[in-house]
Amino acid sequence: MRLLLLICAFLVAAPLAAQDDLRLAMSGAFQPFSTTDEGGNLVGFDADIATVLAERMGYRPVLVQNDWAAIQAGLKTGKYEMICGSMAITDERLKTMHFTLPYYVSGAQVFARPGTTSMQGLRVGVSEDSTYAKYIKTHVAEFPDCTITQFGSEAEIVAAVTTNKLDAFVSDRIVGGFYVKKGGADIAPYGPLLYEEACGIAARKDEPELVRKANAALFEIVQDGTYARIYDKWVGVQPDLDVLLKSWGDFQQHIPHEEAKTEPTEVSKEKPGFADTVKSMLPLFRTGAILTIELSLLTAVIALLLGTLIGIGSTAANPLVARLSQGYILVVRGTPLLVQLFIAYYGLATVLNDAAGSEVITAFGAALIALVINTGAYNAETMRGGIRSVDKGQWEAAASLGMTRMKTMRRVVLPQAFRNSVASLGNNLVVLIKDTSLVGAITLIELTYTARNVVFQSGHPFLPFVVAAVFYLFIITTVDFGMKGWERRMMRSLGGKRAIA
């Protein structure tokens, strides 16, 4: 009994001991509010505000960089206590989180090419999971026939604009303006603000005390001029405090009161049932899974051909062909797939599309190219090993019959090389299927990306990932089963005892 009490005491004491630190999260990809410096440290308006507030509240500030799409999940699962990341206060977010008083007011702005007179049919970019994305979804009439593409950050949106993948985008007016200036994109604010929005610092529903402390600290730094100094440092102008104070008045009703001190269980009570969420999201998962399968299969077939050709090339007698093939394998295996995806999408696709004058390489095309080149290199290395492992006597026997090198390769060596490599090729295929989870980085909404969206929409921090995992497991098990069958067929001529029966 005493032991049990002791364990309980530890469990309670452990989080308390950590209270000296206050961890605040931000995306680090939202200049000038949050970004990283040369040393990888988080800097910006959000970072300075977070630091100052935590200190005034009596904590040691610890800034945490977290992907925007997963930033709420991180808060819920206790990876940090607050989000100080330019999060707009919305009714929906207020259902699952507490917010401090607004710490700045900005607004949503459309940016478009100079001379644009109508939004009709434009390609519009927007940051995923943002209030702007939600606005576009609910105000379709203002974006007639537009193609809407979601990106991971404002920086990527501006990169897409400069590489002519977008005609317009919607973002925060300060942030958008900052990136346009920095990225040199030929684009400018178009029309009036869509709406004003106030950003607050978010905390879990079971931490109203933290919010009250933060509000007090915020009031303090506005009063003593610290706030204005930080604002001027990052935004470049003095803040309009009247607008800020007015937003505080509007926000009064949402300030957590003493009696609103809630049990931790309240959060889960408000969550929609998981079964219902998954059920409503299944069509999304299906679409994501189809994209994953399509991309995997197409890549698998082309990469097998490419890998075989390069594998043959790397063992060629011609030194130039051999060097080129081996160089290809070296370069591609020596660079990360994610980097290759970005080069294919922002580099290669842009150059080709500009040259053609139309979009000949879509995001899907760019992903296919990068995946084929990547998997092709691994397959080539596998085939090289498979070809090398074929006995030299096989080459001599074929040569002594008068067969040419090419014929020997095709009829004698390759079939045996495939047989030697089939297990490794299958392994490459499984790796490929899992690697497709990276193409979300270039706006393709496959399985993993779908799961991330569902996390955001459902409020479940990780169960959608479990659903995605089940999908992957199903796909990969099926593929594995097929590969084992192929392997057995290939091995038949070796394990002759069974075949003779």
Next chain:
Amino acid sequence: MSEVLLQASDLHKRFGDLEVLKGVDLKIHKSEVVTLIGPSGSGKSTLLRCLNLLEIPNEGELVWNGEPLPYNRMTPAEICKHRARTGMVFQHFNLFPHRRVIENVMEGPLTVLGEARGEAETTAHQLLDRVGLADKAKAWPSELSGGQQQRVAIARALAMNPNVLLLDEVTSALDVELIAGVNDLLAELAREGMTMVVVTHDLSFARRVSHRVCFMDEGRIVERGPKDEVIENPQAERAREFMAALTS
């Protein structure tokens, strides 16, 4: 004696710094069986492989049927053509493991000679019948004994209808009880007039089938002549030691 099929003069072959053939002269007449014997590393196999251009010599002359073989200037296609008319059988059989027995025999006629499938298949069945393996046509090589595999390899070489058969220690990897079957087959081929160059350590087989025997040592043919003289009564000292060691 009948006319010369293949002649090598002052043939040299080097692998890097190692000179394996140091000037070999050899004449092979039509329907003649010439046996090359000698210690390991004396260059027998290399000489054999130079004769069908599996190895390209460094120096010396090769003459085929009265026509010189300018091996340094020949195109890959010409080299392939020469290899196609000189059959070769290896110590380790080197059958194609991913092809059935019949397909192994058909491979050369189909892909090199461009024969029709039906024609190639008929010939292959005849040859398998001839080497005593008619019932193994559909088997995989891995299902056969070593002796059976070697007889398939001989059938595969014969399917090309070669002018000469080069045999590189074809019974060295076989169990003793399997050797006789292969040797009997080769003896029969010799009786029928097949020209053969045989590298072997099997003196009784050399005695049985060959017309002439060449003894090689350190990259040269140090003694040559009718089989009785070279095997029974060698003049060169190295040859005497070698025969004594083999027959003791």
